[in-house]
Amino acid sequence: MPDPLTIETTDLRKQYGPVEALRGLTLRVPRGSIFGFLGRNGSGKTTTIKILLGMARATAGDARVFGLPTDGDASGVEIRRRTGFVSEDKDLYDYMTAAEIIRFTAAFYPRWRADLERRYAHTFELPLDARIKTLSRGMRTKLALLLALSRGADLLVLDEPTSGLDPAAAEEVLQALVTHVAEGDTTVFFSSHQIAEVEQIADRVAIIDRGRTVVDAALDDMREHYRRIQLVFERDAPEPSFRAPGVERVRRAGRVLTILSSAGAEPILDEARALGPVSVDVVPVTLKDIFLASVAMED
Amino acid sequence: MLWYKSWLETRWRFLIGMALLVCSAGGTVLTYPQVMKLMPLVPSVDVSGELGRRIKEAIDLSREYRGYIWQQCFRQNLVQMWTVFAVLLGTGGLLSRSSGGSPLYTLSLPVSRTRVLGIRAATGLVELFALALVPSLVIPLLSPAVSASYSFADALVHALCLFIAGTAFFSVAFVLSTFFHDLWRPLLLALAVAALFALYEQVFHDTAQGLFTLMTGEKYFRTGNVPWAGLIISAAASTAMIYGASLNISHQDF
Numbered sequence: 001m002p003d004p005l006t007i008e009t010t011d012l013r014k015q016y017g018p019v020e021a022l023r024g025l026t027l028r029v030p031r032g033s034i035f036g037f038l039g040r041n042g043s044g045k046t047t048t049i050k051i052l053l054g055m056a057r058a059t060a061g062d063a064r065v066f067g068l069p070t071d072g073d074a075s076g077v078e079i080r081r082r083t084g085f086v087s088e089d090k091d092l093y094d095y096m097t098a099a100e101i102i103r104f105t106a107a108f109y110p111r112w113r114a115d116l117e118r119r120y121a122h123t124f125e126l127p128l129d130a131r132i133k134t135l136s137r138g139m140r141t142k143l144a145l146l147l148a149l150s151r152g153a154d155l156l157v158l159d160e161p162t163s164g165l166d167p168a169a170a171e172e173v174l175q176a177l178v179t180h181v182a183e184g185d186t187t188v189f190f191s192s193h194q195i196a197e198v199e200q201i202a203d204r205v206a207i208i209d210r211g212r213t214v215v216d217a218a219l220d221d222m223r224e225h226y227r228r229i230q231l232v233f234e235r236d237a238p239e240p241s242f243r244a245p246g247v248e249r250v251r252r253a254g255r256v257l258t259i260l261s262s263a264g265a266e267p268i269l270d271e272a273r274a275l276g277p278v279s280v281d282v283v284p285v286t287l288k289d290i291f292l293a294s295v296a297m298e299d
Numbered sequence: 300m301l302w303y304k305s306w307l308e309t310r311w312r313f314l315i316g317m318a319l320l321v322c323s324a325g326g327t328v329l330t331y332p333q334v335m336k337l338m339p340l341v342p343s344v345d346v347s348g349e350l351g352r353r354i355k356e357a358i359d360l361s362r363e364y365r366g367y368i369w370q371q372c373f374r375q376n377l378v379q380m381w382t383v384f385a386v387l388l389g390t391g392g393l394l395s396r397s398s399g400g401s402p403l404y405t406l407s408l409p410v411s412r413t414r415v416l417g418i419r420a421a422t423g424l425v426e427l428f429a430l431a432l433v434p435s436l437v438i439p440l441l442s443p444a445v446s447a448s449y450s451f452a453d454a455l456v457h458a459l460c461l462f463i464a465g466t467a468f469f470s471v472a473f474v475l476s477t478f479f480h481d482l483w484r485p486l487l488l489a490l491a492v493a494a495l496f497a498l499y500e501q502v503f504h505d506t507a508q509g510l511f512t513l514m515t516g517e518k519y520f521r522t523g524n525v526p527w528a529g530l531i532i533s534a535a536a537s538t539a540m541i542y543g544a545s546l547n548i549s550h551q552d553f
Contacts, residue, residue, distance in 0.1 A: 016552075055406045056552035073411050073549075081409035091403040095307055107300040108408050 006187040012061035023211035036202030045191040084148030094133035111152030120146040158190035231277035305422035316384035324434035389472025431462040460516035470540035
């Protein structure tokens, strides 16, 4: 029976000298999902990706891709054979032309999709004879994406795939990604700072902060269950201690008490009303609200 | 395709090296008649000290074609220039971005680091062998043009000595390149190591143990015996350094 999880990490830790890049990261990425991996700068996103692809080794914990350990030489090669990767800096060989790097990369992948290669070269209007060092940031990104998508990969790992792109180019890249995934059974694991992009294409999201997972949920579940409850009091808001489940964050600001709940509003409302507020408002929250609340919670 | 990538990364260093070394070897052969014409004008040298001894030895060697070629090519020009290109070809391995390469793209490919490094080392060594062999063979090929002859066997033995012994400098640069992420530090450190070896042989006149003496094939030139022991030791040291580079790279985080 095939493993239903494409990526699985358990209590993953990574130490660079005195710096703890990962502090017990646990992730579950289901097969066929588009998984958005959100976090602030330096939160451990790129380190996680490097460990998944065998570019760095974890100090402790377990990381598996396709059920294979990421720290083994042979298993690492097998993982990379089934994975397309776009790095944050869109690292490519500057001295090659676009056509040369396509030919070079295709030789490593028995399932290389020449049809997709032609399609994306045409769609992205890539100048195949141009040296990579002469390509614009946008063209470089599109070439990196072509190289990842044409591998016939079961997993795409994309580190900030739209960073540095203008909105039109970013949209073009995202649309290509969504179309590609819709046509197959590919799992996409992508990190981003662009919350709107994640919200646009992801079906599952993990938010990490300081090397730990602080949120890991399906985006639809988040939309359904996360609520902001705002209580306004006549005088300064009290400092309550809620017993109801799902209270993610409570913030006092003068007469206003704001509660972020991950289990809907109902379990909290009775306790909230007992505090005697003059008004109670329940509003749905955006992914950005959840992100900001989650990373602020760790401060 | 990793061979192709390694070739693209090193081709200019190799081609420039080949052009310079071939021109140097060819130039040495073709200027032999002029040197011979000037030889009677050279007064008898009677300078005391090490410098005088060396000048006298160089003049004496140059009176005969085989000695002239060894003195000019295999003892000086080819060895010195070849050493510089050995260091140049040894730098810029898996880690370096300076040559336009990208470690992350290479590491995302379904190949082991050992294989990437091994192919890079093998490419450099093949190029180095060509840099030793082709200019050496130019000598017997061009010699008839100056009404002289030079043995192909001599050229091959000197090329072999140059390559096997000199690979140590390639290996030093190669192993240093796995410690430093830039091109310059491995390059300068490896050149400094080569300079120290040369200085050691100059100061201590250590012609029996010197790496450069081994590269020149002096023992073969003077006695007709190939210095197998020295070559084997040098080759073993080079192999150990390349293996060390492979171990170092396999444990690194990128």
